[in-house]
Amino acid sequence: MTDISEFERRITAALDRAQQALEQLNTDTGDGVDTSGLTAELEAERVANQQLEERVRAIKEKQETMVAQLEDEVSRLKDALKSRDAEVQAMRGVNENLRASNTALRDANAQGLAEPGLVNASMVTELDSLRAARQADRAEIEEILATLTPALKEA
Numbered sequence: 402m403t404d405i406s407e408f409e410r411r412i413t414a415a416l417d418r419a420q421q422a423l424e425q426l427n428t429d430t431g432d433g434v435d436t437s438g439l440t441a442e443l444e445a446e447r448v449a450n451q452q453l454e455e456r457v458r459a460i461k462e463k464q465e466t467m468v469a470q471l472e473d474e475v476s477r478l479k480d481a482l483k484s485r486d487a488e489v490q491a492m493r494g495v496n497e498n499l500r501a502s503n504t505a506l507r508d509a510n511a512q513g514l515a516e517p518g519l520v521n522a523s524m525v526t527e528l529d530s531l532r533a534a535r536q537a538d539r540a541e542i543e544e545i546l547a548t549l550t551p552a553l554k555e556a
Contacts, residue, residue, distance in 0.1 A: 405457050
């Protein structure tokens with residue numbers, strides 16, 4: 402983008418120098434010199450310069466819009482990832498507590514202090530918890546794939 406700005410600056414400076422030279426030529430030679438060709442060329446260069454400036458502005462606006470959209474998308478994805486990570490961490494904590502509880506129940510049952518139905522219920526709950534964790538992991542992977550697939554297709 403700085404190259405375009407530099408080219409624009411150089412073109413404008415060249416046009417200014419050409420205009421000054423043309424004015425100098427008119428004052429040096431008087432009325433007898435036909436400068437209409439030079440004036441027409443100068444005007445054509447000015448028009449071309451204006452067109453280039455408009456293109457540069459359009460490109461810059463498009464680039465700024467695209468960058469803003471990408472920044473918004475990155476922010477959204479970061480927020481989604483933080484939320485998903487918090488969910489996963491909470492589920493892992495619950496699962497760890499559940500496993501510890503089941504271990505305590507099994508130990509109590511081995512000592513003849515617990516009811517077998519309680520242990521079975523605890524085991525079913527642990528299996529359900531593990532299935533939920535697996536499903537959450539799968540959902541997270543699918544979300545990541547859904548986000549990456551369009552970007553990979555574009556690349």
